[in-house]
Amino acid sequence: MxxxxxxxxxxxxxxxxxxxxxxxxxxxxxxxxxxxxxxxxxxxxxxxxxxxxxxxxxxxxxxxxxxxxxxxxxxxxxxxxxxxxxxxxxxxxxxxxxxxxxxxxxxxxxxxxxxxxxxxxxxxxxxxxxxxxxxxxxxxxxxxxxxxxxxxxxxxxxxxAAPIVTYESINHNKVFRASRYDKGTADYLNCPMTKEEYKRFYQELINGDVVQMKDFEKQIHFEGCMPVEVMAKRGAETLTFGPLKPVGLKDPRTGEVPYAVAQLRQDDKEGNLYNLVGFQTQLKWPEQKRIFRLIPGLENAEFVRYGVMxxxxxxxxxxxxxxxxxxxxxxxxxxxxxxxxxxxxxxxxxxxxxxxxxxxxxxxxxxxxxxxxxxxxxxxxxxxxxxxxxxxxxxxxxxxxxxxxxxxxxxxxxxxxxxxxxxxxxxxxxxxxxxxxxxxxx
CATH class of the missing domain: 3.50.50.60 (FAD/NAD(P)-binding domain)
Structure with a gap:
């Protein structure tokens, strides 16, 4: 026995x-x-x-x-x-x-x-x-x-899962710390985007090369865990009403609400890692690195985990x-x-x-x-x-x-x-x- x-x-x-x-x-x-x-x-x-x-x-x-x-x-x-x-x-x-x-x-x-x-x-x-x-x-x-x-x-x-980057690789001169409408503590790092920056990012995202899922991996995409590139293909402004919604986030350096905002949330208790909120994706890993580095503040981001579905x-x-x-x-x-x-x-x-x-x-x-x-x-x-x-x-x-x-x-x-x-x-x-x-x- x-x-x-x-x-x-x-x-x-x-x-x-x-x-x-x-x-x-x-x-x-x-x-x-x-x-x-x-x-x-x-x-x-x-x-x-x-x-x-x-x-x-x-x-x-x-x-x-x-x-x-x-x-x-x-x-x-x-x-x-x-x-x-x-x-x-x-x-x-x-x-x-x-x-x-x-x-x-x-x-x-x-x-x-x-x-x-x-x-x-x-x-x-x-x-x-x-x-x-x-x-x-x-x-x-x-x-x-x-x-x-x-x-x-x-x-x-x-x-x-969304991609995760190291805190020290973020360009903190371009991001600001805040929570939406200043509710609670300022727990998010926010990457503000101009209209031109967003349009360039959007075009690269919808045309990015994705991983083809195997038959046993295929799933129905529920609204709560939809690949960001799939959501983007619904319309050019869809992301600005979803994971890149700028509402309630005023850039303290300009005093204005940006055209779009990508948010990063702390992922470990020490604060060494941050994940891109709402960026679950089927993009191939080199594509994620190339495209997500178009987000202001993430130009030199070190990815410790890429998004997967x-x-x-x-x-x-x-x-x-x-x-x-x-x-x-x-x-x-x-x-x-x-x-x-x-x-x-x-x-x-x-x-x-x-x-x-x-x-x-x-x-x-x-x-x-x-x-x-x-x-x-x-x-x-x-x-x-x-x-x-x-x-x-x-x-x-x-x-x-x-x-x-x-x-x-x-x-x-x-x-x-x-x-x-x-x-x-x-x-x-x-x-x-x-x-x-x-x-x-x-």
């Missing part, structure tokens, strides 16, 4: 099972393929990469590179196998996806503490330590089970999840992977590492751990559990989630140097955390 149930054989589930099994925990790992396939998967292999074969940048001046380095220090199976099947990709890490998935499958199948069960998991037991890591295409039966343990309002089926089952983690990846009301149940609101291959895998470690500690009656916020692992778990529940959006790892490096001299530090310092601090903090809690694999 198993000590721990892990549901889902993707990157998060594989890492969670691996971490627990290497700590002597008996694991039942459920993967419904090939008994029941998803619309995206093509094989029955574990950790199948269904989109790109890239695990993104490797440099420590890139947050993805930092996250992967932390994963290595924590004994990541994904990183171990990825290095074995790496293919040329410049400064990024990419893998031969077939060999990568096949190797992981065989490694898991041959682990003495893992029992791979090729069947759909249907019944969630609050008393049984369980990690749900079923990804964005969670089966309807399991969705219904999750709904038994969470409020139905806290489970989303489509990821309609696709099929993605995920929970409202700030409302229901602890930074240990446990449900607040059901501590035996952990979530990991994209269902938590982390976005991307390595982010999913890293959350599986944390969930696997903490589920193991729960089983041996040790305290579950919250990773330090200055590490990439801790920054991700901190974001998904402390972001605004009203506006929660899935997130990739980025340096905007980590505390900025201390600058005692208050000098402007070059971006690369700043990121290198953040990585150095993160790895040092993780090393101390590993040593203090004896986290290295046996």
């Amino acid at each position: 198993s000590d721990l149930v892990v549901v889902g054989g993707g990157l998060a589930g594989v890492e969670a099972a691996w971490q627990a099994a290497n700590r002597g925990i008996k694991v039942d790992l459920y993967e419904m393929r090939p008994e029941k396939m998803t619309p995206a998967h093509k094989t029955s292999n574990l950790a199948e990469l269904v989109c790109s074969n890239s695990l993104r940048a490797s440099s420590l001046e890139n947050a993805a590179g930092l996250l992967k380095e932390e994963m290595k220090k924590l004994g990541s199976l994904i990183m171990k196998i990825a290095e074995r099947h790496q293919v040329p990709a410049g400064g990024a890490m990419a893998v031969d996806r077939e060999r990568f998935a096949k190797d992981i499958t065989e490694t898991i199948e041959n682990h003495e503490n893992i029992n791979l069960k090729r069947e759909e998991f249907k019944n969630l037991d609050a008393e049984k330590p369980t990690i749900i890591a079923t990804g964005p295409l969670t089966s309807q039966k399991l969705v219904n089970e999750i709904l038994n343990f969470t409020d139905s309002k806290l489970l989303y089926f489509y990821d309609a 696709h099929r993605n089952t995920y929970v409202n983690s700030p409302s229901i999840l602890k930074a240990t990846y446990q449900l607040k009301d059901y501590p035996n149940i952990f979530l990991a992977g994209q269902i938590t609101g982390v976005e991307g291959y390595i982010e999913s895998a890293s959350s599986g590492i944390v969930a696997g470690i903490n589920a193991s500690r729960l089983l041996i009656e040790e305290e579950t751990l919250t990773f330090p916020e200055e590490t990439a692992h801790g920054a991700l778990s901190n974001y998904i559990t402390t972001a605004s529940p009203r506006n929660f959006q899935p997130m990739n790892i980025n340096f905007g989630l980590l505390p900025p490096p201390e600058d005692k001299n208050k000098k402007k530090v070059p971006k690369k140097e700043k990121k290198a310092k953040q990585s150095e601090k993160a790895l040092s903090s993780l090393e101390n955390f590993i040593n203090e809690n004896s986290l290295r694999l046996a």
